[in-house]
Amino acid sequence: MKKNLNKKYNHLEIEKDRYHQWVKSGLFKANANATSPTFSIILPPPNITGLLHLGHAWDGTIQDLLIRYKRLQGFNTLFLPGIDHAGIATQVKVAQRIKEEQKLNLQQLGKNKFLQQVWKWKDEYAQNIRRQWAKIGLALDYSHEVFTLDENVKQAVSEVFVKLYKEGLIYQGKKIVNWDPELKTAISNIEVKYHETKGKMYYLKYILNNSSEFITVATTRPETMFADQCLVVNSKDKRYHHVIGKMVVNPANKMLIKVIADDYVDINFGTGAMKCTPAHDANDYEIALRHNLAMPTCIKIDGTMNELAPSYLNKDRMICRKQLIEQLTKENLVVKVEDHLHQVGYSERTNAIIEPYLSQQWFIKMEPLVKTIIAKQKDEKTKIVFHPVLFEQQLLQWLNNMQDWCISRQLWWGHTIPVWYHKKTNNIYVDTKPPTPINDYVQDSDVLDTWFSSALWPFVTLGWSEKTVDLQKYYPTAVLVTAYDILFFWVARMMIMGWKFTNQKPFTNVLIHGLIRDKQGRKMSKSLNNGIDPIDIVEKYGADALRYFLVSNCAPGQDLRFSIIKVEAAWNFNNKLWNAARYVLMNIDEQFQLDDNIANHQSLLAIDQWILQELNELIIYVEQYMEKYEFVLVVKALSNFIWNKYCSWYIELNKVNLQNQEQRTNSLQTLYYVLQQIIIMVHPFIPFITEAIYEKMGYQNSILTTKFPVVKTIKKTKDATQFVNMLVEIISNIREIRKQLNLSLKLSLTIHINTTNPFFETEKNNLNSYLLQLTNSQIITISNKPLTINNKVIKIINSAVIEINVANFFNKEEQLAKLKAELVYIENEIKRSGTILSNKQFLAKAPLTKINEEKQKLEKYQKQKVLINIKIKEL
Structure with a gap:
């Protein structure tokens, strides 16, 4: 029936080819015809920009253990794999490769040839990702694998866009976005990384027209002054009452601009007066809407200055900043310059400083969609359960303040937008099918934000918009497992799209885990060179060891330190x-x-x-x-x-x-x-x-x-638990005595049990059968009186005292010292247990089993204290 195991545990030998055998035998395949209850998980799709990291391994392991557990419980499970096209990240990576290998930029290569290169990249890295899934042991059903640019997904994405547009929930407009001047595209908030940066605060003179009086305005971005539309002060600020409505001279271009009042300005911050550049600042943009201000831009999409700054035309905005301040200093228009430490946004992909930029983009109107989700979460029948629950509270807070979502990107790689413009009339045509005749139209050149297609992931992976068997069988999915850093960017949007297009929740539960950090608690990054490749760990210690570590060292929602x-x-x-x-x-x-x-x-x-x-x-x-x-x-x-x-x-x-x-x-x-x-x-x-x-x-x-x-x-x-607990206590104490007194196992020991507990008399022979073979000792006598000899060692157990005649190797003073030390320990434990059991919060929140366990400990310690004091008195 059986085969002997090798003497040594060799993870490399054990794990080799086993995953291939699992997949080949169809073990991971879901059965849509099964009548057993279903349990489905849709794997958060990793990007095709590179290899998986420890965070992916952690996330995947949690999902895999749930799938395997439910499979063992008899559920019909589906663990659906997928890969994300990762628009910006992939375009940057492939562009870098082309530049290094072919010495060409994207414009020189052209869009069609570039896209051919990206698809080759996708095939290469998808294989790498699958190899890593295999190494970690994820029980994925590859017959269901989905890529975010598969034809059926592209069709579903177009349908969603068109439906939202026709309902008035998607619109085109000019708003402030995060702009990457190197990539020349809008990017999402999650792709902006803020770093504390050493900069300058420039205090500049805005001189009142036909006056020597001036208003001092502080700014960190003087290059944007060429697009200033006004100065703004607080109407409650008495210092500036006399200048509201008057004109001042813009020091950068010498144009006259007005001083206006708006309560947004903080009287106590800086000088209490601020310049307003609506096209280059999100807060200034809101002020401009309230006061009907113009919104010209002075910086081009590549970060160079435009015609509004003629002296600096085509110069980088940072060069303009430096030269402008030099010029204004010569003109005595600089009050002072201070060092300034502040948070600056950088592009995660290019490391370029992000420019808040007024740009024509496509947006989703979020308010009506968000209201639905908030209402669903208030209803016990429709709500999604979050683990830990605090993340639901954070999500709802964010939803209540959610801005319209910029969904367009100025890229070549991604989901094309199903919008066409008539070449002559410029009329907009929006549909899943191209207009006819197609030659009369030009399609919108932008692509959709990657998060747009990701928001549809739970249902498009199962065949939506068709009413597929899989969709009916496995949707809603059982649980979504993800890290807290994409709670708002992904989880919330899946909830919104799920309810909107399926009229069901996309998943029943959301399990949130933290981020993996290094042993010092730092986030893993290339700049710190503290990243760890999970495959290196698998090679050295095995997938099982990595998996066991990942799920055994961190509670839900908390970060995990790698060790x-x-x-x-x-x-x-x-x-x-x-x-x-x-x-x-x-x-x-x-x-x-x-x-x-x-x-x-x-x-x-x-x-x-x-x-x-x-x-x-x-x-x-x-x-x-x-x-x-x-x-x-x-x-x-x-x-x-x-x-x-x-x-x-x-x-x-x-x-x-x-x-x-x-x-x-x-x-x-x-x-x-x-x-x-x-x-x-x-x-x-x-x-x-x-x-x-x-x-x-x-x-x-x-x-x-x-x-x-x-x-x-x-x-x-019989009471087996009592028997084994007593036996274990006796064996442990006998071994401790041998160790303390350096007694050879060959030396036979005789035991006297000082107790009133009838258990020992009843089980004496059974206890001795183990004691003789495992400790070379046996219980000889049992009574409620101690041995009447001086040369003995004693050990206190639960309801008895072990006494051993050690006439030839006993030191009374040592034994007494040990008993007193043990008494101190027991008294501290009694105090600790008493404190816990008198804690009202503990009694209210702790499981009953935990409370009873602590009560049993206290009772045990109290009995031991009595027995120790008796033995101290005897000695």
């Missing part, structure tokens, strides 16, 4: 499990057959009953906290059971039973059964090693085809 030491600890855990499985398989023969009813056998020994009872409790706990997405608690419980209860104690105690032919059969059955249940439960976390062990146990099918463990009724013949 190679903890990855090594995860590898050690896998090694421990491997060695335990190897021990089990070494002890069974080829004819061994598992008795699934072993838990119900009448003749089970106490330790067998104990481990089966512990297994039952573990199953209940794991299911309870998996449903809450508390993976840290689940892993902690699994690790404690496997490492401590099963490997460290049950296997060791079981070695004694295996030597007894009458007990051997049940002991082997229990040993094997518990191992089987363990590897099934832990499989979602560490799939490679568990599949390997399952295979070596003689099973022909994959572990994924089995069922998650269920609680089984155990035939109890």
